[in-house]
Amino acid sequence: MLLGKEIRKTVLSLTFVAFIIALLVMTISQDVLNFSDEVIVFPKQGADYGIQQKEVPELIMPAAFSSLCEEFAANEYIAYPIGFYKSVKLNDTDREKMADIISTLSGAEQEDGSIIIGKDDEVSETKGDIEVTLSDDISYEEFRACMKQADDLIGGGSNYSENNLLNYSYVAVTYEEAIENYNLIASKDKFTGAYARLFCDFVGIILSIFPVFIAVTVCLKDRRAKMNELIYARKTSSFKLILTRYFSVIIAAMLPTIILAYISNISVWGQYSGMSLDYLAPLKYTIGWLMPSVMISAAIGMFFTELTGTPIAIAIQGLWWFIDINVGVSKLRGVHTLFELAPRHNALRNTQTFLDEFNTLAANRLIIVGAALLLVIATVIIYEQKRRGELSGYETIKTHIAGLANRKSKSAA
Amino acid sequence: MENCIEIKELNKFYGKKKQALSNVNLTIEQGMFGLLGRNGAGKTTLMKTLATLLKKQSGSISICGIPIENAKEIRKIVGYLPQDFSMYPTMTIIEAMDYLGILSGIGTKERKERIDLLLKKVNLTEHKNKKVKALSGGMKRRLGIAQALLNDPKVLIVDEPTAGLDPEERIRFRNLLCDVSEERIVILSTHIVGDIEATCENLAILNEGSILYCGTVSDLLDTANGKVFSKTVDKRDLPKLKKEYNIIGMHSQGNKTYIRFLAELPYPDAESCEPNIEDAYMLYLWNSGTAPILSGGEE
Amino acid sequence: MKQSKHTLQVWQIAKVNLRHNFLPLLLLSVIIMMLTPALFGITHLDSKATAVPLEMFLSIIGIILLVPIFQPEHDDEIKDIIASKYIDSTYIHLIRVVYSVVGIIVLVLIFSLFMLLCGCEITMALICGTIADAMFLGSMGLLALAITGNLPVSFMVSLLYYVINIAMKSKLGNFNLFAMMDGNYKPNSYLFVASIIFITISVSVKRGFAKK
Numbered sequence: 001m002l003l004g005k006e007i008r009k010t011v012l013s014l015t016f017v018a019f020i021i022a023l024l025v026m027t028i029s030q031d032v033l034n035f036s037d038e039v040i041v042f043p044k045q046g047a048d049y050g051i052q053q054k055e056v057p058e059l060i061m062p063a064a065f066s067s068l069c070e071e072f073a074a075n076e077y078i079a080y081p082i083g084f085y086k087s088v089k090l091n092d093t094d095r096e097k098m099a100d101i102i103s104t105l106s107g108a109e110q111e112d113g114s115i116i117i118g119k120d121d122e123v124s125e126t127k128g129d130i131e132v133t134l135s136d137d138i139s140y141e142e143f144r145a146c147m148k149q150a151d152d153l154i155g156g157g158s159n160y161s162e163n164n165l166l167n168y169s170y171v172a173v174t175y176e177e178a179i180e181n182y183n184l185i186a187s188k189d190k191f192t193g194a195y196a197r198l199f200c201d202f203v204g205i206i207l208s209i210f211p212v213f214i215a216v217t218v219c220l221k222d223r224r225a226k227m228n229e230l231i232y233a234r235k236t237s238s239f240k241l242i243l244t245r246y247f248s249v250i251i252a253a254m255l256p257t258i259i260l261a262y263i264s265n266i267s268v269w270g271q272y273s274g275m276s277l278d279y280l281a282p283l284k285y286t287i288g289w290l291m292p293s294v295m296i297s298a299a300i301g302m303f304f305t306e307l308t309g310t311p312i313a314i315a316i317q318g319l320w321w322f323i324d325i326n327v328g329v330s331k332l333r334g335v336h337t338l339f340e341l342a343p344r345h346n347a348l349r350n351t352q353t354f355l356d357e358f359n360t361l362a363a364n365r366l367i368i369v370g371a372a373l374l375l376v377i378a379t380v381i382i383y384e385q386k387r388r389g390e391l392s393g394y395e396t397i398k399t400h401i402a403g404l405a406n407r408k409s410k411s412a413a
Numbered sequence: 414m415e416n417c418i419e420i421k422e423l424n425k426f427y428g429k430k431k432q433a434l435s436n437v438n439l440t441i442e443q444g445m446f447g448l449l450g451r452n453g454a455g456k457t458t459l460m461k462t463l464a465t466l467l468k469k470q471s472g473s474i475s476i477c478g479i480p481i482e483n484a485k486e487i488r489k490i491v492g493y494l495p496q497d498f499s500m501y502p503t504m505t506i507i508e509a510m511d512y513l514g515i516l517s518g519i520g521t522k523e524r525k526e527r528i529d530l531l532l533k534k535v536n537l538t539e540h541k542n543k544k545v546k547a548l549s550g551g552m553k554r555r556l557g558i559a560q561a562l563l564n565d566p567k568v569l570i571v572d573e574p575t576a577g578l579d580p581e582e583r584i585r586f587r588n589l590l591c592d593v594s595e596e597r598i599v600i601l602s603t604h605i606v607g608d609i610e611a612t613c614e615n616l617a618i619l620n621e622g623s624i625l626y627c628g629t630v631s632d633l634l635d636t637a638n639g640k641v642f643s644k645t646v647d648k649r650d651l652p653k654l655k656k657e658y659n660i661i662g663m664h665s666q667g668n669k670t671y672i673r674f675l676a677e678l679p680y681p682d683a684e685s686c687e688p689n690i691e692d693a694y695m696l697y698l699w700n701s702g703t704a705p706i707l708s709g710g711e712e
Numbered sequence: 713m714k715q716s717k718h719t720l721q722v723w724q725i726a727k728v729n730l731r732h733n734f735l736p737l738l739l740l741s742v743i744i745m746m747l748t749p750a751l752f753g754i755t756h757l758d759s760k761a762t763a764v765p766l767e768m769f770l771s772i773i774g775i776i777l778l779v780p781i782f783q784p785e786h787d788d789e790i791k792d793i794i795a796s797k798y799i800d801s802t803y804i805h806l807i808r809v810v811y812s813v814v815g816i817i818v819l820v821l822i823f824s825l826f827m828l829l830c831g832c833e834i835t836m837a838l839i840c841g842t843i844a845d846a847m848f849l850g851s852m853g854l855l856a857l858a859i860t861g862n863l864p865v866s867f868m869v870s871l872l873y874y875v876i877n878i879a880m881k882s883k884l885g886n887f888n889l890f891a892m893m894d895g896n897y898k899p900n901s902y903l904f905v906a907s908i909i910f911i912t913i914s915v916s917v918k919r920g921f922a923k924k
Contacts, residue, residue: 014860014862014865015862015864015865015868017865018864018865018868018869018872019868021872022868022872022875025872025876026875026876026879029876029879029880030879076756079753082751082752084751084752084753084764084765084768085752085753085757085761085764086752086753087753087755087756087757088753089755202879205875205878205879206875209871209875210868210871213864213865213867213868216864217862217864311863311864311867314864314867315740318871319747322769323751325878326768461792464792464796465796466792466795466796485798485800488796488797488798489798491796493792493793493796495789495792495793495796497788497789497792498789498792498793499787499789499790499793500790500793501732501733501784501790503732504732508728508732511728512725512728513793513794513797515721515724515725515728515799516725516794516797516798516799516804517797517798517799518721518798518799520717521720521724560793564798
């Protein structure tokens, strides 16, 4: 059977061995193969239950406003648009807009980008010299809207983005909340789900990049062995061939992942004897959470390799991966976006956040799978064109570019 | 410095079990020397060993008096055209020649002169700005021979140079080799008997790493005298005859078939034929006990 | 006379390799370099903040420029032709190593100058550290290529080490690629020396395989 042969080819390659090594190194170094030291126990009265981010307007509003005024005075805003520190200075127009926002929030007047306190006083330009206070008439919704405007002016990723506003509001977890969290884990996650989720958080970092190498190797193998024409001339359709190869990459990447997910999860089963556990949790999470990342990584690998005949897919996927893992640093508690590559949830608990974000996560995973399948279909089309001699990868692209350049110069002449 | 290659008791293994060359003894003088053998006989291994690309396990090789261990000096006087030859695909012919000339240690002025001369010799001058990946098989081979001659070598080693070439290209190539074989040792390794027939005075037959024959072409033909026969037979009798005779050639003529076969003793009602090199080569293989299955199976 | 002939030879070999084998890689590295300000803020950063884009992103050019050094002769058809010539293949590899390292140094210097002009705190230690990071990452992949002859695997080796550094950081001690972000410059010399060792072993392994 073709699938069996393709899987065999994929699995018996040095690239696959390197992938397995990478997977093992990651899981062992991050201690996700054995969670037996991290048992979730029923909260005891009077213990320290840790702290949590909680949307408490009374805490957020004054702290965030104060920070905004400080940064406004210095005209220097800290932002982390892709997880890395960026210092933003606003131009005069944007500075006036920011002054408008502060004016709205404080009730103080603004003029030419400066906040006026009283009749003739002006805000000093040096840091810390602010005497503006938040107006009592501002509702939390209005406040959030103003903060969003401020964040947009800064370019995103600032302390005033929806996500980062919660950083101003950490509160201690109460006994009742701790019990609620525990009950959620017991009823919704059935304990094993929480561990499976944490496993996926770490392993997703590897699985969103390394499958691209397997896919590139699979696609370049024919070319290297000078077998292209031999295969082109065969009866098997491009659709069957590409899809079979694609699935061979997915299966090759997912099988060891599922095995490791179970090894990881089984390490805690014994700690919850007598409790209701979801024994399929590792399977559900690896397929639902990790497989879409593998799919898009492999699809990008196949598409760009067939298109160009070069391993440039590694650089393309590498760039997306790099940006994604760094953006992910600000979403470790389990917040998701529609186009993320490797969803994060770097906490054993936080089940409520997972439930709250589930729809976004599900939409994201479906979008990623959809994009992957579209790329695979595009790969089939490209492969078929090459088979008919109508496309020869990179050469055709170069010829097209040269052709466009010629047309342009002719029309200019 | 004597202009010959001396190979004594040469042995070469791949790993521990596979012996590629077994006690090879050869003396190759100036002129065209053919190395004939089937695929897997060890021809490429021997060629690569002479070109210093493979290390021998035992024995001695000296090329024009220089021991093979002195690879740097050997490479100065050897030109090599491998069986599968290519260059960086983005290079043009002239760029490829220039780069290989640099790697041959040739100075700029001399290099330019030699390249112009060699491209003219192999008829590639008008294609000199063509990229290597755009060359046809024949043009690539001609480029191959041109680069092998860059350093004006005393020894030219060509491994299966005509495989895959059309008849016209093949003849052109053979003539080119004959041209360059004056004042030079040219070792031509091939499994195409026609190449040897057309160009070589001396040859060796290599089989499973051992030398079966070494000598002149005419002596080889002498050994096959009186051992090659032909007969016209009924097509219906072919299956039986295939078991009986060592058939080395056949072609149909209506419902009769003309067969050419080897035999130690004369056959009644079979005509004795003038042997060619292919006949003699097959006879040697047959006598060595490694006769291939020539008859093509049951019909 | 012999010296100048030798220098000319080196330059001629370098020129051909730069044009046919190095240019696409250099282009990709330049793209990486130009992407860096788009992804990171590079204005008015202190030394620790300056180290972030240098260590985490710019050092990747080491992988691009160093790992594929043996790749042009990956094809047996080309390898035999080059290996049969008077000039040793090792010589060619060393020339490639030199211009690749020079390429890393030049790109890091250009970018550092740019950061300096943007008001960042750039020091020689930061520049040397970035070069060491890049060389270490690249030399790991180069060694993998020398041993395995497999380019994707070689990239994976370098990338895996990069990922391990993201995950484990200071646990890697004197081989932490991102130490300068924490103000620690001690690993720089270890990384540099290790990269030289890896490069030396790679070229030797390649030479050993060629002489089988």
